[in-house]
Amino acid sequence: MPRLQVTRCSKEENSKPAASRSKSSPPSSGGSPPSSLAFPSNNLSPDGNRSLSSSGLQRTSLSGGVQNATLRCDLPSPAVAVRNLVEQAQHAHLCTLMSAMHHRRAGYPFGTVVEFAADGAGHPLFSLSPLAIHTRNIREDARCSLVLQLPGWTGLANARVTIFGDVYPLPSDMQEAAREIFHQKHASHAGDPAKKSSRWLSGNAQYFRMHHLRDIYFVGGFGTVQWVDAGEYAAATPDAIVLHGPTAVLRVLNERFAGALRGLFGARGGGADDAVVISIDKLGADVRVRRAGQHAVERLVFDQEVVTLEDAIDIMQRLTAHVEA
Missing domain, CATH: 2.30.110.10 (Electron Transport, Fmn-binding Protein; Chain A)
Known part of the structure; x- marks a missing residue:
């Protein structure tokens, strides 16, 4: 499990x-712009x-x-x-x-x-x-x-x-x-x-x-x-999951798991009127939960690191499999 x-x-x-x-100590300040503004080698x-x-x-x-x-x-x-x-x-x-x-x-x-x-x-x-x-x-x-x-x-x-x-x-x-x-x-x-x-x-x-x-x-x-x-x-280095279309990642997760997340966080007591994934990293997701007009952000911890959208979907399916939407 x-x-x-x-x-x-x-x-x-x-x-x-x-x-x-x-x-x-902070970097030393300079009075004039540098002569070269080369991007880092990993930029492109x-x-x-x-x-x-x-x-x-x-x-x-x-x-x-x-x-x-x-x-x-x-x-x-x-x-x-x-x-x-x-x-x-x-x-x-x-x-x-x-x-x-x-x-x-x-x-x-x-x-x-x-x-x-x-x-x-x-x-x-x-x-x-x-x-x-x-x-x-x-x-x-x-x-x-x-x-x-x-x-x-x-x-x-x-x-x-x-x-x-x-x-x-x-x-x-x-x-x-x-x-x-x-x-x-x-x-x-x-x-x-x-x-x-x-x-x-x-x-x-x-x-x-x-x-x-x-x-x-x-x-x-x-x-x-x-x-x-x-x-x-x-x-x-930013987490890999956040580097490729993060807005689309959050949209897909919320479309597929909105009901399950509402049930998961509602089971903690007091129910939940809404539950929305607002950010994700390799260790877990932050979920904004609304209860009786009050908002709180709660942490959903993953049991393994996620790298891709497919990883996130797989782990969310497993973590919410027992929950009724």
Whole structure:
């Protein structure tokens, strides 16, 4: 029989939240953009497609510190969780510093919502109009922060991350590669690869990259706060299950197992009005459960690692086989 473990990681647990700061010092800052902005070697496959695609980790109300929560709930490490989150998120809040040259309120933070993708090393890429305020800000001061959360945000108990770094325009010979990365990510989320040839072709937008990652602040829910060293983030690899059409993976799982999941989590007591898989990683799935108008995120732990959609379907079938929808 497969091992079934449904773990509720909730803010009602009575352990104190803990925050830890990596002892590693942040990368040294530079006053000017590097002369070369070469993508990492694992960024593009031989046919020119990006070797990494998209997904992430979302969980709520984890108490006792991120390390304890990671062990208790069979979660990815914080660095991997952030890589997964970056791959899953479709939009982000880009925060720049208002430029004295172009704007009033010089020196104040300026936030705006942008589409983004990430290269093979997890560095965010942006398609920005030269007329946009944030683009003009970046050209005057490269320092930025990027705030990301997964689609389906339901409150402060959901995972989010803030990435601090320096953003520079990519050289002309790398603009096409960046556009292809955008196509791959957003066509995958839209579920329509045919749109790859038509998006981001018009206008005079230019591609930028957060080249220097200075620091990363990860919040996995109430009580799960972790500074992730940029070097640890760069060394981490997203789970394979999140790299190829993660939106389609979640859609298939929810279409096939909605009733079974509702029965599985409802059996814990109090019933369940709804149960939706909101993220998946190689160790398990996070399921948003609604009971009497209240939402909580609960962990469904797998009895083996999953790599592909087929693996996920197989294990979900086994874990819910005894449940009546």
